[in-house]
Amino acid sequence: DSGVTQTPKHLITATGQRVTLRCSPRSGDLSVYWYQQSLDQGLQFLIQYYNGEERAKGNILERFSAQQFPDLHSELNLSSLELGDSALYFCASSVGVAGTEALNYEQYFGPGTRLTVT
Amino acid sequence: DAKTTQPNSMESNEEEPVHLPCNHSTISGTDYIHWYRQLPSQGPEYVIHGLTSNVNNRMASLAIAEDRKSSTLILHRATLRDAAVYYCILRGGGADGLTFGKGTHLIIQP
Numbered sequence: 001d002s003g004v005t006q007t008p009k010h011l012i013t014a015t016g017q018r019v020t021l022r023c024s025p026r027s028g029d030l031s032v033y034w035y036q037q038s039l040d041q042g043l044q045f046l047i048q049y050y051n052g053e054e055r056a057k058g059n060i061l062e063r064f065s066a067q068q069f070p071d072l073h074s075e076l077n078l079s080s081l082e083l084g085d086s087a088l089y090f091c092a093s094s095v096g097v098a099g100t101e102a103l104n105y106e107q108y109f110g111p112g113t114r115l116t117v118t
Numbered sequence: 119d120a121k122t123t124q125p126n127s128m129e130s131n132e133e134e135p136v137h138l139p140c141n142h143s144t145i146s147g148t149d150y151i152h153w154y155r156q157l158p159s160q161g162p163e164y165v166i167h168g169l170t171s172n173v174n175n176r177m178a179s180l181a182i183a184e185d186r187k188s189s190t191l192i193l194h195r196a197t198l199r200d201a202a203v204y205y206c207i208l209r210g211g212g213a214d215g216l217t218f219g220k221g222t223h224l225i226i227q228p
Contacts, residue, residue: 002161002163004161035216042219043216044218045214045215045216045217046215048214055214056214056215090161103148103149103209103210104167106152106167108164109163110161111160112160112161
């Protein structure tokens with residue numbers, strides 16, 4: 001158990017809909033990362049938040065957005081869903097250090113949310 | 119992040135050591151070498167990381183070449199539970215997300 005929790009475990013929805021995935025980081029971790037894993041694209045970094053502020057963006061679509069709340073939990077919002085958005089979505093957390101010092105710290109991943117768009 | 123090259127798959131026997139290679143010839147002086155693994159139906163799991171010196175922890179050892187252009191993850195005594203995809207990742211520049219390649223699919227034979 002990594003200490004990172006994600007809800008829900010599974011989500012089935014229709015094209016065009018909007019969903020929200022939730023992540024609670026390990027106690028004390030200030031950084032939250034979101035990743036998408038699909039069969040054709042592999043594991044891809046989407047976005048990072050650090051202590052409530054967006055820190056870095058990866059291959060995140062404009063239809064997707066995220067936020068981190070004062071209690072440090074994070075939500076990933078996916079809208080106008082398409083069949084190709086079906087994937088596993090992972091959240092990871094890391095200690096709260098800034099800048100390049102963070103390179104020396106590991107990330108702890110949650111169990112993921114499996115999204116199926118029909 | 120600089121690119122890494124790993125074999126697509128490797129096979130080993132249970133209770134034997136496993137050496138997983140990773141080439142990273144374009145590594146920069148400030149890039150850290152991280153290893154993660156992903157067991158079937160689970161999220162990625164941190165294994166070990168290092169910068170220049172060899173590293174040991176309870177899960178594995180990381181041997182880093184003197185020129186840092188390659189590294190080897192060593193599982194000292196593989197178990198069936200070690201069957202997973204192992205990812206070698208370089209982290210440098212900004213402290214953003216991990217860049218996963220295709221990794222090495224490790225198969226453990228009983």
